[in-house]
Amino acid sequence: MHAITVTTPGGPEVLEWTQVPDPRPGPGEVLVDVAATAVNRADVLQRRGFYPPPPGASDILGLECSGTVAELGEGVRGWRVGDRVCALLAGGGYAERVAVPAGQLLPVPDGLDLAAAASLPEVACTxxxxxxxxxxxxxxxxxxxxxxxxxxxxxxxxxxxxxxxxxxxxxxxxxxxxxxxxxxxxxxxxxxxxxxxxxxxxxxxxxxxxxxxxxxxxxxxxxxxxxxxxxxxxxxxxxxxxxxxxxxxxxxxxxxxxxxTALRTRPETGQSGKAEIVAEVTRRLWPLIADGTVRPVVHAELPITEAGAGHALLDSAETIGKVVLTLG
Incomplete structure (x- = not known):
């Protein structure tokens, strides 16, 4: 598959769309075909060499994504191939596919397209x-x-x-x-x-x-x-x-x-783990998004091959809301 990689720590120009090994879903994980991801401050810091991913996480940038379920890992229940989802990630969102712990998946709120949904998991859970x-x-x-x-x-x-x-x-x-x-x-x-x-x-x-x-x-x-x-x-x-x-x-x-507090370094499960937060967000916040009370705020949508331009926008401090990177 293709993904955005960091050639060396530095400015937005170090981001490149290159081929990388395909991820595989492990037990309890879901493989997602990524439709969109979003740029977060943590991505900018990681690009500069200041915020390495937690142990065991992908070194590809991207703390959230949206897309469709492509494959279920062993033991996964409650999701089906083809489901429209968005996901909270520890890394890996700037890619064509990503493996996600099933507890960190959220359904796409009613009425939203996949690009808008990609802007939500990190901010909503935070x-x-x-x-x-x-x-x-x-x-x-x-x-x-x-x-x-x-x-x-x-x-x-x-x-x-x-x-x-x-x-x-x-x-x-x-x-x-x-x-x-x-x-x-x-x-x-x-x-x-x-x-x-x-x-x-x-x-x-x-x-x-x-x-x-x-x-x-x-x-x-x-x-x-x-x-x-x-x-x-x-x-x-x-x-x-x-x-x-x-x-x-x-x-x-x-x-x-x-x-x-920091969200990225929380454990996947357990008290105050990511799965617990995702479940609360799905149960209590997602209805407010579905009925329009809370809406995504997206400053710009760019093709993922222009990730460098997306990072430059965030670096400029002129954005209001999120910058979304789309695939396809």
Missing amino acids: VWSNLVMIGGMRAGQLLLIHGGGGGIGTHAIQVAVALGATVAVTAGSEHKLAACRDLGASIAVNYREDDFVAAVRNTPQGGADLILDNMGAAYLDRNVDALAADGQLCVIGMQGGATGELNLGKLLAKRGRVFA
Whole structure:
């Protein structure tokens, strides 16, 4: 089969469409003919040589895909050859075929084509597992999302609004802030010009009940300042650095909680494993997508042979939502 390979760590130009060995489904796995995949920040980091795949995972880029079931591995139940699916992956999505643990497959939501479905598994599982399964987000709370115009941000806004939360976002341009407002954000802060701490403190909640943060160290102290009493800070990225000082005195005064999570390195099964998250997303979030309450936000669709251009788009920081790569 063909797949996008990384010739050497570097810029988007190092991505090449080349022949690689065909994958085979092992016990409990499903072989998927890939119709589309999507570009994630983790793919960009791996391309640069900074984010190797977990042990045993494919070294081909791609943390999600959509397509049709081509073959069932030993012991797989509940799926049939020809089923339209999308999948959460530890790697391997930038290819014509990929072997997926059956517990990480999701049906394509009603009303979506395969290209749109490819944009969902990574953001849906990230947002639902952190905000709902761990963070316990509920109606009436204030959620602050950093990077509101990105793939995770645009999805998280919609999920939070659907669950009755009020949403504040940060972004770096009026264009992105306007898109966030259109999706349901009530408070939109240009981080280049304004102070998000003041913006969320000047609310009935007196601060954010939950913060979804992709910046890490650069925002750590200010995020604690922005928390409401009993608030929670969820760190899912380190775009602003990995090392910072946490003021425990301020955190104790607010009875706050800080937790950091990664989806890619979770085990396939077990408590808080990928299969558990996928099952929850399928049961509780997929109906909101099927009825249009939550919709995929896709900035661009490109042929997979133009994966380098897709990565350049994400590198530009001008995208709103996801960049999808299509096959065929």
